[in-house]
Amino acid sequence: MAANLDDHHGEGTAKICMLAIGIGYLFPISAIWAAFDYWKVLFPDKNIEFVVTVVYQIGSVGTVALLSLTETFSLRRRIVGGFLGQFFCLAAILSFRWLLLPPAVLYQLLLGLVLVCSVATGYLDSALLSLCSQYASIMQQFLQIGIGFGTLVSVIYRDATKLLMSHDIEDATCAYFSIALATVIVCLASYRLLMSLPVSRHVRAASGQLDEKLLDNATSIESPLPLACGFSPGGCRDSEDSPAELELNCKAGSSFKTVIQLVWRNQLAIIANFTLTTFCYPGLITAIPCRQMLWLQPGHWFQTILLTVFTLFDISARFVTHIRCGLHHGNIQWTVVVRSALLPLMIFCAVSESSSDLLAMAVVATFGFLNGYCASLCLIVINEIPTLSAEQRKTCGRISACFVNSGLALGSVGGALAAYVFALGS
Template sequence: MDDADASFEDEERERSVDCQPLQHQRREEMLDDALAAADSGKAMYLAFVVIGSGFLFPYNSFITAVDYFQAIYPSKRYEFFVTLVYFYTTLCAVFLSNVVLRVVGLESRIRVSYVLFCFPLVTVMVLTSVISNEGTDTTFAVTMIGIVVVSFAGGIQQASYYGFTGMLPRKYTQAIMTGESVAGLAVSIDRLITKAAFSSCRTSALVFFGIALVFNIVCAALYEFVQRTSFVQHHLMTCHSVHDHVGVYRSLRAENVTELQVYSGTQSNDADCIQLDKHNTTSELSGRFGLLLNKLGEGWQIRKHVIRRLWHLMLTISVVYFVTLLLFPGLLSEVKGPAFRDDWLPVILIAIFNLFDFVGKVFANWHYKWKEGHLIAISLARFVLIPLLVLCIVPCQSPAFGSASEYVAMALAATIGITNGYFGCMAMVLSPSRVESTLREVAGNLMTLMLLLGLTAGATMAFLLNHLTSSEEGSLCYNSNATVMNNSTC
């Protein structure tokens, strides 16, 4: 009888571990919904919206102040440099964040990124104070180095926060993404006010970047407060200890992993809850280097497992942002028409995109049971927006849509914005529920990496397409009789 009881207990234990993915997902969703109700006052949700806007606020500040940088560097293509520098550096930062996930803790990564943000913001304020007329090649290089630092810190922080909120109920991942859209709108309003309030562009730039610096400090303080609340600590402890008595994840056996044990730990990094067996470690090595290789090897096995679960969502978010960056802001800024002044139309189109991107991310708070295949199909269907927008630009002297080109472009800007906001946000929000609780930070980091891959590829392709519609010689819109004027002064 004792043997039968022991056998029965073993079967029950194995059945609880080797549960079906759908049942696991439903339990996770029910637990998330129940625990999210604790934030009844929405204070925590709003805090994550502010934090989400914080890691894009410095970058948006450098982009939105393009009028100031064009004035002090009239011979430089500032907007071209800053875009490519940002996305390639951020991509490297997110990749590095995935590599060091098991080496550097979550809290350390976030805190260091806030410190790094301060240096370029202070530097640009100092340069603004000392540059007398026009900047030099040296000051331009220093500005670009500052943008590299902003990009690196932003990439590390973005990946870390998505991993952080992946351990919380799903609505807080959506809050982070909403904050990203809020950042663009807030910085635009900030620049309009500072530009209108001060006649000197240098003074307005000083105040503008000073506000960005203060906001960064506020976000750092808000993070320290949020991560110490009982609400967040409860979810982090739940994530670290939810599988503290189980022994085997059989789904990994196909990858030559004999067992993946999950135990209750005290470390801040949820990936540290996971331990692989001797077949995937470097136990023969000793010392710190051997331990480092051991952790990296374990991390790779974990990521292979997560990728198998999330490849549909990873592909969706990458394609969504590839199409968006191919069209925005490059091709949108090339639309011309008689109804609006040429210098106002790009501003209007970009404002429409930012507005509807924000609306799309807000709508993502109301969940629809999307299947992964449907999300991939919709993300691929957005490619039809590319030729439609191109027809609003070429032939340059008489676009295919004629006098309606501006209004068609406005409709397209709204469509690009709302589909980018909604489906990009849905892919990110759904990803944590597709993996075990102890793997949510890893999932958030991998999703951010795919997001940045799409952004970087889209920005690169946009540069190639923009050449076809620019006013440069050899492009489709080149006009040999046109004169180039630069009335920017500072």
């Protein structure tokens, strides 16, 4: 049963801890993406942003899929192990400056570290869902907000280090990854602090061993992905049938086959939206060249600003999803149509000499806003389908998590193919 934060002391500290944990969840890969300018210096002939995204997304999806096959696991080991894995990956990347290795070897080493980082994040992915299900829903909201701010924090770190150390990109990158390491340590310390608070007494009492089957009785389970589905009470539990009939009906009605027949249109919108996300971010955005604002060309400042613009608009859009503009679960597919219409403009800005820097910034800002709004909204409205029971919503949430991760992986592969076809970043 989820704990009621209002009945315990230290709930404010618990919320801050969960916010910090959320920031650290996707922070390492965001940090690697934000350091794209350093990778362009080390590997000038590689489209590294696209390849890194493919390796990371496929590794993460594979890890989550394998871990989902286990029925019991240690919550503490997965979270601590996940953060430690991320820490050592960033520490190894920090050491690149002092490694006297050929660029080709460093390139393979970087991809290997990204793969390890994806595995570590996969461990966090599987554990954070279970952790949040043990608390009241407000804690899940703070986790989601933290995840959303993780990308923004990485971009702000990169902007600050480049501004303060503009004379040397290697010094700026060392400072950047040093701060990134400190951030991961803070996230790990936040988890340990959270576990020491009175609100986590019930989690500690479980001795770190959670049975996935027991999570079916939680009042609310959400994916650790930003603004994922929430679940409300009702459904089968509100039935007046006998316990035996109730259990049988719930199992039959909440099966994968039954639920997917009810929500497949919405799931197609989810996978399409998240495919568009990684198709363009970060590779296509960082491949847009600077054409008129030549003072932003040194140090790849133009692309750095584009990433910052995308992130700011993406985050801001997540706070206005209550404004629906007529969208609901029955017509959410229009979000895919609108975002797809913007895709040719994104490619135009990257490949056409007749494009302008102002147009590129406007298109990236629009794409960022639509990404935050549409990707979040398609996950929200699927939970508002009136014909779904509470048990079916739980199954739907797990299906949505699969479609989200599949979309991210498909988009990264599509972006890499587009980079090859259009010779982006070369």
